[in-house]
Amino acid sequence: MKTFLYLPSLITIVLLSIACEESPQGRPGLDGGGIDGLQKSHDGLAPTDQGDGTDSTYTPSLNPCRRPQKEASFTIPVSHADARWKRRGTWAGRGVQGYLDGPRHQIRSYNAPGRSGFFESGGEYVYRIYDDTTGRYLTLAGSARGYLDGPFSRARFGGWGYSAGLRTSCGPDGALYIFEPNLGVIRRMDFDAREVTTVTKDVSLARAMVFDGNGVLLIVGYGDQLTRVHPDGMVDKITIEAALIGHGFSVAMDRANNRLYGANRCSGEWYIWYWDLNAEGKFVGVLSIPQEGEPSRDLNATGPFEGTYLHCPAGISFGRKPDYKTLYYGGGDNTTFFRLDLTNEWIDTWGPIDEEQETPYEDLGWVEATGKFPSGSIVSWAGTPSWDGDDIFLGNSIWPSLIYFERVQ
Numbered sequence: 001m002k003t004f005l006y007l008p009s010l011i012t013i014v015l016l017s018i019a020c021e022e023s024p025q026g027r028p029g030l031d032g033g034g035i036d037g038l039q040k041s042h043d044g045l046a047p048t049d050q051g052d053g054t055d056s057t058y059t060p061s062l063n064p065c066r067r068p069q070k071e072a073s074f075t076i077p078v079s080h081a082d083a084r085w086k087r088r089g090t091w092a093g094r095g096v097q098g099y100l101d102g103p104r105h106q107i108r109s110y111n112a113p114g115r116s117g118f119f120e121s122g123g124e125y126v127y128r129i130y131d132d133t134t135g136r137y138l139t140l141a142g143s144a145r146g147y148l149d150g151p152f153s154r155a156r157f158g159g160w161g162y163s164a165g166l167r168t169s170c171g172p173d174g175a176l177y178i179f180e181p182n183l184g185v186i187r188r189m190d191f192d193a194r195e196v197t198t199v200t201k202d203v204s205l206a207r208a209m210v211f212d213g214n215g216v217l218l219i220v221g222y223g224d225q226l227t228r229v230h231p232d233g234m235v236d237k238i239t240i241e242a243a244l245i246g247h248g249f250s251v252a253m254d255r256a257n258n259r260l261y262g263a264n265r266c267s268g269e270w271y272i273w274y275w276d277l278n279a280e281g282k283f284v285g286v287l288s289i290p291q292e293g294e295p296s297r298d299l300n301a302t303g304p305f306e307g308t309y310l311h312c313p314a315g316i317s318f319g320r321k322p323d324y325k326t327l328y329y330g331g332g333d334n335t336t337f338f339r340l341d342l343t344n345e346w347i348d349t350w351g352p353i354d355e356e357q358e359t360p361y362e363d364l365g366w367v368e369a370t371g372k373f374p375s376g377s378i379v380s381w382a383g384t385p386s387w388d389g390d391d392i393f394l395g396n397s398i399w400p401s402l403i404y405f406e407r408v409q
Contacts, residue, residue, distance in 0.1 A: 062129050062131060062140060062191060063174060063191035063192075064114070064116035064117040064129065064170065064176060064191075065170035065171070065174050065175065065176055065191070066174045066191075067116050067132070068132070069320060069387065069388060069389055070388055070389035071389060072389050072390045072407075073389070073390070073407075074390060074407060074409070077321070077323075078319060078320075078321075078326070078339075078390055078407070079319075079323055079325065079326035079339075079341075081341075082409065083390075083407065083409060084407070084408050084409035085350050085391075085392060085405040085406060085407050085408060086350075086405065086406055086408045087350065087403065087404070087405050087406075088404045088405070088406045089403070089404065090105075090401045090402065090403060090404065091104065091115075091393060091401075091402045091403065091404035092104035092105065092107060092113045092115075092130070092137070092401065092402040093105075093107055093108075093109060093112075093113050093399075093400050093401030093402055094106065094107070094108060094400075094401070095399035095400065095401045096108055096399075096400070097109070097110050097400055098110070099120070099123075099124050101128065101136065101137050101138050101139055102136055102137065103135060103136055104130065104135060104136070104137060104402075107137045108400070109128070109400040110123075110124070110400065111395075111400060112395025112400055112401065112402065113128070113130075113137065113395065113400065113401070113402050114130070114386065114395060114402070115130065115386045115387075115388060115393040115402060116129065116130060116386070117129035117130065117140070117176075118395070119157070119160070119166055119168075119178075120139075120142075121159055121160060123145075124139075124142070125142055125144065125145040125146075125156070125157045125158075125159055126139050126140075126141060126142030126143075126157070127139070127140050127141040127142055127152075127157075127189070128140065140152055141153075141155055141189065141194075141196065142155060142156065142157050143155065143156055144156050145157065145158065145159050146158065147180075147183050147185075149187070149195075149196050149197050149198055150195065150196065151194060151195055151196075152189075152194045152195065152196065155195075155196035157180060158180045158181075158182040158183040159180075159182050160180065160181055160182060166178060166179065166180055166181065167179040167181075167206045167207075167208055167209050168209075169209050169210050169211055169217065170211070171188075171211055171215070171217070172211060172215045173215075174191070174192070175188050175189055175190050175191065176188070176189040176191070177189075177199065177209070177211075177217060179203065179206035179209060179219070181205075181206075184201065184203065184204050184205075185198055185199075185200070185201050185203070186198070186199040186200050186203055186206075186217070186219075186229060187199060199229065199233065200229055200233065200235055202235045203219055203227055203229070203235070204221075205221040205222065206219045206220070206221060206227075207220050207221055207222065207245055207249045208220050208249050208250050208251040208262070209251070210251045210252065210253045210260070211253065212253055212255065212258070212260075212277075213253070213255035213258070215230075215231045216228050216229065216230050216231070217229040218251075218253070218260060220245070220249070220251060220260075220262065222245065223242060224239050224240055224241065224242040224281075225237045225238075225239065225240070226238050226239075226240045226260075226275070226281065238281065239280075239281060240260075240275045240277075240280075240281025240283075241275065241281055241282055241283035242283075243262065243268075243270075243273060243275075243283055244264070244267065244268035244269070245262070245264065245268075249262065249263065249264055249265075250262070250263050250314070250315035250316055250384060251263070251316070252316045252317055252318050252327065253318075254274065254318070254324045255322075255324070256324045257276075257278070257324060258276070258277045258278045259274040259275065259276055259277065259278075259284075260274060260275045260277060261273070261274040261286070261316060261327065262274065262275070263313070263314075263315065263316045263329065265312045265313060265314065268289065269285070269288060269289055269291065270285045270286070270287065270288055270289060271286075271287040271288070271289055271308070271310060271313060271329075272286040272287040272316065272327070272329070272340070273285045273286050273287075274286060286305070286340075286342070287305050287308060287340065287347070288305070288306075288308075290307065290308075290309055294307075295307055296308070296309040297309055299311060300331075300336065300338075300349050301349070302347065302348050302349050303346070303347065304345055304346055304347075305340075305345040305346070305347060306345075308347055310331075310338075313329055313330060313331060313338070314329070314330030314331065314384065314394075315329075315330045315384025315385070316328065316329050316330075316384065317384050317385050317386075319385075319387060320387040320389075324342075325341070325342050325343050326339060326340065326341060326342065327339075327340040327342055328340070328385040328392070329347075329385075330384055330385055330394055331394065336349060336350055337350055337385050337392060337394060337405065338350075350405060389407070390407035391404065391405065391406050391407055392404075392405040392407075393405070
């Protein structure tokens, strides 16, 4: 009797499991555009209602590679010597690890939240994005750890970590290209079709990657090999002059001069250099790391390139409207940012020790936790300066938050 009593219940459970697995929505609360209606919470926090699981929360602006920028309100460009910024504190995040979508000041994350979007690990393995129209972060893609292409709501990502960071680059087609270190593949996120596809499995390692001016994805690994993924999917390699690539390596492309810039966090002889792709990948140093016995200024001091001393800086960027004469450098463990005048070989520093202090200023010092300002490590995959108009944003990875520098002059 007991067998017949429980058998229908068992059959019902199996049928329900099959139905959920075959559902085009993936799981309750998910629609074809990502995790819209389902809100996760941790540490006993109540869920935040974000909708009913329909397409209403998805807008065409939810594309980190084509996000509209606010108009600049200054007559001089950001590269001008008189341009100034002031740090305004935390723009997003609460400095507490966890997983919670919602208004930007209330979210929790395991990684530093991006100004546009960011990948989340910490057991979630999803892509989260900020919606400028609602002022909220939402989870747009991913469902569980793994490797599965398809609609955003069903796609799975393979995971990454401190020593094996996920690399991304926006393509000229408006899609986001990602290298997943635990899978060894290049994948493409199409925000119009809301779909993840695999581009190639022929790339075993990517320390950093960026698109050149011809739509070719350039991938730097170890040694003297530069991998190129062409628009038609063909993959080849060229030889460049070898460089010591340390932890937290990042790149930026000078499309006017066909130069591939690289930056280390704190190893080797150079903070920043470039490979001249017009000269068979020749290595050219830009900002040197003072070696033992060599003269140097105080930590983070504004001044000429020669003698510059930094503590584990982060990622590099040519900015929103690049002139390729000015390079921006995340401050790394200093939660600051630097502006490099490549023509005059001069570095300016902006930072938060004294809110009233003039910027740039001569002696910053290593920022410590004070309670008044966020501090911590800005790793290269989170610490490349991002932009909204003339304002600059830096991700803080230790206390997950997004730091905001407002253009004031």
